[in-house]
Amino acid sequence: MTGITTISGNAAPLNQANVDTDQIVPKQFLTGVTRTGYGKHLFHDWRYLDEHESVPNPEFTLNQPQYQGASILLARENFGCGSSREHAPWALGDFGFKVIIATSLADIFYGNCINNQILPISLPSEQMDVLFAAVESKPDTVIEVDLPAQTVSVDGQSFSFDIAEHHKLNLIKGLDAIGQTLELDAKISEYEAKQPAWA
Amino acid sequence: MAKTLYEKVWQAHVIDQIGEDSLIYIDRHLIHEVTSPQAFAGLDEKNRKVRRPDRTIATMDHSISTRSLALDACGPANQLQLNTLAQNCQKHGIELYPVGHQKQGIVHVMGPELGLIQPGMTVVCGDSHTATHGAFGALAFGIGTSQVEHVLATQTLKQSKAKSMKVEVSGSLAVGITAKDIILAIIGKIGHAGATGHVIEYCGEAIRGLSMEQRMTICNMSIEAGAKAGMIAPDDTTFAYIKGRELAPSGNDWDSALAYWKTLYSDEDAVFDTVVTLHADDISPQVTWGTNPGQVVGVGQPIPAPDSFNDPVARSSAQKALKYMDLEAGQILSEVAINNVFIGSCTNGRIEDLRAAASIAKQGKVADNVTAIVVPGSVAVKAQAEAEGLDKIFIESGFEWRLPGCSMCLGMNDDILKPGDRCASTSNRNFEGRQGRGARTHLVSPAMAAAAALKGRLADVRDFQE
Numbered sequence: 001m002t003g004i005t006t007i008s009g010n011a012a013p014l015n016q017a018n019v020d021t022d023q024i025v026p027k028q029f030l031t032g033v034t035r036t037g038y039g040k041h042l043f044h045d046w047r048y049l050d051e052h053e054s055v056p057n058p059e060f061t062l063n064q065p066q067y068q069g070a071s072i073l074l075a076r077e078n079f080g081c082g083s084s085r086e087h088a089p090w091a092l093g094d095f096g097f098k099v100i101i102a103t104s105l106a107d108i109f110y111g112n113c114i115n116n117q118i119l120p121i122s123l124p125s126e127q128m129d130v131l132f133a134a135v136e137s138k139p140d141t142v143i144e145v146d147l148p149a150q151t152v153s154v155d156g157q158s159f160s161f162d163i164a165e166h167h168k169l170n171l172i173k174g175l176d177a178i179g180q181t182l183e184l185d186a187k188i189s190e191y192e193a194k195q196p197a198w199a
Numbered sequence: 200m201a202k203t204l205y206e207k208v209w210q211a212h213v214i215d216q217i218g219e220d221s222l223i224y225i226d227r228h229l230i231h232e233v234t235s236p237q238a239f240a241g242l243d244e245k246n247r248k249v250r251r252p253d254r255t256i257a258t259m260d261h262s263i264s265t266r267s268l269a270l271d272a273c274g275p276a277n278q279l280q281l282n283t284l285a286q287n288c289q290k291h292g293i294e295l296y297p298v299g300h301q302k303q304g305i306v307h308v309m310g311p312e313l314g315l316i317q318p319g320m321t322v323v324c325g326d327s328h329t330a331t332h333g334a335f336g337a338l339a340f341g342i343g344t345s346q347v348e349h350v351l352a353t354q355t356l357k358q359s360k361a362k363s364m365k366v367e368v369s370g371s372l373a374v375g376i377t378a379k380d381i382i383l384a385i386i387g388k389i390g391h392a393g394a395t396g397h398v399i400e401y402c403g404e405a406i407r408g409l410s411m412e413q414r415m416t417i418c419n420m421s422i423e424a425g426a427k428a429g430m431i432a433p434d435d436t437t438f439a440y441i442k443g444r445e446l447a448p449s450g451n452d453w454d455s456a457l458a459y460w461k462t463l464y465s466d467e468d469a470v471f472d473t474v475v476t477l478h479a480d481d482i483s484p485q486v487t488w489g490t491n492p493g494q495v496v497g498v499g500q501p502i503p504a505p506d507s508f509n510d511p512v513a514r515s516s517a518q519k520a521l522k523y524m525d526l527e528a529g530q531i532l533s534e535v536a537i538n539n540v541f542i543g544s545c546t547n548g549r550i551e552d553l554r555a556a557a558s559i560a561k562q563g564k565v566a567d568n569v570t571a572i573v574v575p576g577s578v579a580v581k582a583q584a585e586a587e588g589l590d591k592i593f594i595e596s597g598f599e600w601r602l603p604g605c606s607m608c609l610g611m612n613d614d615i616l617k618p619g620d621r622c623a624s625t626s627n628r629n630f631e632g633r634q635g636r637g638a639r640t641h642l643v644s645p646a647m648a649a650a651a652a653l654k655g656r657l658a659d660v661r662d663f664q665e
Contacts, residue, residue, distance in 0.1 A: 108422075196455060
């Protein structure tokens with residue numbers, strides 16, 4: 001995995017709350033056995049008018065010409081709620097999003113993003129209003145995200161965001177989380193040795 | 200220092216402290232066909248082994264047919280996924296309950312009924328409804344596939360400690376009110392994201408009075424309020440449920456396990472980050488009107504007007520939901536016609552749920568325009584129901600009696616609705632398109648679902664009881 005530090009790009013404004021992972025990738029696309037190829041199914045029900053994904057819905061934000069090529073997705077409260085399906089960040093990443101900025105993000109989805117080199121950021125509602133207003137009035141607005149500094153900047157304004165230190169490090173260095181834990185093998189074995197037989 | 204139940208279970212599993220985070224040990228790892236293939240592929244790529252196949256257990260549930268035991272019954276993609284699970288389990292020495300096996304069932308129904316889940320354990324699964332197992336006083340939560348891979352390889356997870364929320368339900372339940380109504384009322388009160396970042400502990404007289412199956416229904420839907428997990432302190436009801444089950448401790452082990460389990464409760468002066476209280480007497484049969492489980496009212500109450508929400512985002516969510524659901528503010532849900540009924544899922548697919556539904560089903564016939572299916576949560580539930588003659592009651596009334604699986608809760612098989620269909624469903628999510636693109640879901644209890652099937656509209660179950 002390669003690490004992420006700073007990302008500058010255009011953003012697509014999905015001005016909705018409670019966007020659940022069933023919307024991000026519906027169930028009929030969960031039968032795969034690989035991690036790739038989900039981008040074309042991203043937001044299937046909203047993005048396409050037909051089941052074969054050949055008729056785009058012109059009303060949907062991601063289909064609008066001004067938001068093509070966006071690497072940042074803006075949303076409102078509770079983005080990624082519902083199912084634990086990691087297919088959701090797989091689809092978002094495959095489509096081209098590197099950063100999701102929302103008023104809040106659901107817990108499991110947040111962790112799934114971190115594990116897939118997508119940076120999830122939550123900002124207060126008023127700051128989200130600023131980002132939405134900028135991108136909706138001027139779609140070519142560039143948003144700058146600086147992970148080491150933990151800031152999101154737009155039009156001369158800068159907002160800071162929180163992220164756990166180990167999440168930040170994993171994203172910046174693109175670390176192998178399992179490899180890191182395997183180095184603690186002796187401690188895990190020690191724990192296991194102390195467990196009662198019935199546990 | 201006084202501790203919450205969550206803190207006790209958490210601290211008992213910390214292996215190491217890494218900065219602000221902890222490496223915690225995982226006692227039970229449940230896996231199924233949908234969220235595990237990429238995890239096994241990841242292990243294989245790096246030549247890694249499953250650390251504790253004996254702490255891992257697999258079942259087939261999401262992608263399977265409820266009409267046929269054939270793995271190819273729902274097409275080649277589903278078949279490949281099911282075969283991939285079987286191959287991975289064989290390769291890594293993991294016990295699997297495939298379609299047709301007497302222990303097969305929905306992962307969150309199968310685990311508890313085998314006695315696999317016990318108080319104080321940590322339990323994970325690549326499925327957001329893993330919180331179900333918190334009913335035993337276990338810390339149980341859903342994880343993504345990368346974490347499934349991490350647990351397979353290390354039997355641990357790196358986690359930050361969550362905040363704690365106490366949800367106390369005082370008083371006792373009125374006739375016709377079930378665990379499903381309690382949890383929907385809780386989510387309605389705190390909202391679809393109301394418990395994000397928290398582990399909930401449910402307590403109070405009304406919770407204490409619930410059976411283990413009803414407690415599982417409560418904890419199951421913790422995720423629908425955004426919670427990391429939901430827990431209920433174990434008590435005599437819990438111990439009686441576990442005792443004698445196949446994988447439960449026995450003999451001296453039982454005694455020492457029981458002595459430990461009895462220490463698992465929140466100390467009297469333990470401090471919670473958030474406290475929520477409800478009165479059971481105020482809870483009427485609940486029905487969702489919108490497209491998330493927090494958009495819910497009592498069956499006799501009007502659908503709220505979007506303008507009644509102060510928050511502009513909640514207002515626009517309500518407007519969007521009403522449009523999708525083809526409903527209007529002020530409407531009473533018991534006037535709304537339905538054409539589908541689904542009874543089953545990890546929320547409400549256990550034997551007590553089927554008994555409750557059958558007690559209504561036997562009072563009449565499924566309305567002419569309604570398709571109603573009953574999907575037991577496991578092979579064991581199906582066998583028990585058949586031993587009690589519930590299958591005959593359902594079939595006689597006009598319901599279809601199916602094979603166990605997740606079925607129409609998410610429709611990864613052919614149990615899906617058509618655009619415009621409206622379903623009274625005992626499942627856990629009323630998201631747009633969840634049961635089929637353009638289809639509309641109303642979440643209800645099993646008895647309420649059966650009542651809707653007979654009336655051909657959403658109905659008040661209390662009209663059926665003496």
